[in-house]
Amino acid sequence: MSRLEQKKEQKRRDILHAALEVFLKNGYLGASMDQIAQQAGVTKQTVYRYFESKEILFQAALEAQRAESGVCFAEALDREDPYEALLKFSLGFLERHLSEAHLAGVRLLIAEGPSAPEMTRAFFAVGPDKTEARLMRFFETRRQVEDPEYAVKMFLGALLSMRMNVLVGLRPVPTKEELVRHAKRTVDACMKLFGG
Numbered sequence: 001m002s003r004l005e006q007k008k009e010q011k012r013r014d015i016l017h018a019a020l021e022v023f024l025k026n027g028y029l030g031a032s033m034d035q036i037a038q039q040a041g042v043t044k045q046t047v048y049r050y051f052e053s054k055e056i057l058f059q060a061a062l063e064a065q066r067a068e069s070g071v072c073f074a075e076a077l078d079r080e081d082p083y084e085a086l087l088k089f090s091l092g093f094l095e096r097h098l099s100e101a102h103l104a105g106v107r108l109l110i111a112e113g114p115s116a117p118e119m120t121r122a123f124f125a126v127g128p129d130k131t132e133a134r135l136m137r138f139f140e141t142r143r144q145v146e147d148p149e150y151a152v153k154m155f156l157g158a159l160l161s162m163r164m165n166v167l168v169g170l171r172p173v174p175t176k177e178e179l180v181r182h183a184k185r186t187v188d189a190c191m192k193l194f195g196g
Contacts, residue, residue, distance in 0.1 A: 012050050015040045019051075019061040024104050028058060028112050028119040059122035065101060066126060074131060077138045083191060085138070090159055090183035093131075097159075098166060098173050106167060132156070145194050154193070158186045 001009070018040035022031045033054060037044040051057035073092025079085035096102055105123065113120040132152050139148040139155075162182060165171045174182070 011040075011042065011046070013064070015042065015047055015050055015057070016061045016064040019057050020065055023058060023061065024108065027108060028054075028116050033057075055118040055122050058119060059126055062105065062123065062126040065105075066096075069096060069099065069101065074134045077134060077142075082142050083187065085142070086187045086190065087183060089135075090187055091179060093156075093159060094174075094179045094183055097163060098179070100173070103163075103167060103173075106163075110167075139194065143194050151190075151194050155186070155190050158189065159183070 015036065019031075019036045022035045022039050026035065031054070033044050033047050036057070037047045040047070047057070051060060073089050073096060076088035076092060077085050079088060109120060109123050113123075132149075135152045135155065136148040139145040139151040143151075145151045159182075162174060166173055
């Protein structure tokens with residue numbers, strides 16, 4: 001990569017980091033491209049050169065956050081043993097979805113999603129849609145489930161059953177041991193329900 005390309009990539013990363021900070025601080029509706037530009041130390045025209053709209057910038061910021069988290073739980077579904085595949089997936093999924101960064105994004109989605117459908121579209125395009133499609137393939141091909149869409153909804157619903165209490169502050173983020181126990185119980189129930 002040339003020096004110029006490195007500089008452009010760094011500027012893009014700076015804008016994405018600034019955007020995420022501004023979105024989480026001011027909300028999606030309260031965030032402006034001017035604020036993001038100021039936070040990134042660039043002009044508004046520079047922000048628009050990299051990202052043509054606030055929705056595209058929001059989605060790119062979420063994708064960057066996801067990539068930086070280093071949690072690639074969907075890859076676990078490629079493991080040979082189906083039980084181990086689901087268990088490793090579940091642990092990574094729970095760690096990601098109960099992280100402070102992800103919880104902050106969900107709180108923003110709950111607060112402003114009804115007023116900003118473009119934000120909701122961007123949020124679901126980054127993670128939920130891709131995760132559900134990958135899990136449906138797993139249930140369909142590896143477990144021969146007749147209705148993989150329903151299996152995915154049941155499985156993810158059970159995994160996320162502990163998130164609401166954390167989101168609203170009724171309990172702290174679960175410990176690693178609690179996450180492991182919850183993941184095992186969920187996978188055990190899923191294997192019984194959908195064969196295995």
